[in-house]
Amino acid sequence: xxxxxxxxxxxxxxxxxxxxxxxxxxxxxxxxxxxxxxxxxxxxxxxxxxxxxxxxxxxxxxxxxxxxxxxxxxxxxxxxxxxxxxxxxxxxxxxxxxxxxxxxxxxxxxxxx
Amino acid sequence: xxxxxxxxxxxxxxxxxxxxxxxxxxxxxxxxxxxxxxxxxxxxxxxxxxxxxxxxxxxxxxxxxxxxxxxxxxxxxxxxxxxxxxxxxxxxxxxxxxxxxxxxxxxxxxxxxxx
Numbered sequence: 001x002x003x004x005x006x007x008x009x010x011x012x013x014x015x016x017x018x019x020x021x022x023x024x025x026x027x028x029x030x031x032x033x034x035x036x037x038x039x040x041x042x043x044x045x046x047x048x049x050x051x052x053x054x055x056x057x058x059x060x061x062x063x064x065x066x067x068x069x070x071x072x073x074x075x076x077x078x079x080x081x082x083x084x085x086x087x088x089x090x091x092x093x094x095x096x097x098x099x100x101x102x103x104x105x106x107x108x109x110x111x112x113x
Numbered sequence: 114x115x116x117x118x119x120x121x122x123x124x125x126x127x128x129x130x131x132x133x134x135x136x137x138x139x140x141x142x143x144x145x146x147x148x149x150x151x152x153x154x155x156x157x158x159x160x161x162x163x164x165x166x167x168x169x170x171x172x173x174x175x176x177x178x179x180x181x182x183x184x185x186x187x188x189x190x191x192x193x194x195x196x197x198x199x200x201x202x203x204x205x206x207x208x209x210x211x212x213x214x215x216x217x218x219x220x221x222x223x224x225x226x227x228x
Contacts, residue, residue, distance in 0.1 A: 004156075042117075042202060042218040043157070058215075090156055100145050100206030100214035104156035 003027050004105035006091050012111045019078040021108050023091030031094040032074040033102065034058075034066065036087040043090065049074055081112045115140045119203045119219035126193055126226050134188040134222050136177075136203035144205040146170075146179050146186040147216070151200040160201070193226045200224070
């Protein structure tokens with residue numbers, strides 16, 4: 001199994017509070033991704049990173065920001081959480097030359113009340 | 114844009130039954146196709162992949178053939194086990210430039226296998 005951990009694994013928070021989720025990898029993969037999983041939607045890409053300090057938006061990036069200051073860590077921040085951001089969040093990593101084979105972390109279940 | 118459509122679940126089978134989960138796609142160019150599996154409480158794991166037309170991906174008794182003429186990548190297994198109970202996701206990759214390939218996922222199909 002790829003060495004990917006996510007923290008926290010579960011979190012309950014209130015609307016309007018900031019939340020940061022962490023993804024940590026030990027594989028030294030260049031690419032990292034944040035997805036959210038919702039019933040009836042499959043997985044949708046939020047943001048991704050193609051190197052330290054290099055990030056770009058996915059299809060559902062509104063309300064989220066990311067940072068990557070080290071190869072091994074990719075942070076996802078909800079600046080002001082809303083109930084629509086209640087979801088399961090997955091981090092994934094990918095390696096060149098092809099990053100389409102991605103390896104997923106165990107997920108973080110976030111509930112915004 | 115790219116899209117993946119897979120059969121709606123849930124699918125419930127008895128042990129040793131034959132499994133088919135349909136997947137069709139819309140994409141430009143020549144994407145790679147994937148099946149990922151998610152066991153309860155876990156992240157997604159790559160089950161199999163195919164990178165070009167007529168390729169067959171296989172793993173753990175599961176198979177899927179990349180059919181360009183029908184834009185399909187149906188997942189099959191001849192004899193399912195209780196341990197195959199999971200959610201199955203079909204996905205395709207698209208080249209966003211450079212080495213970055215983005216994945217587009219179907220909505221997932223929940224499979225339950227009863228003893």
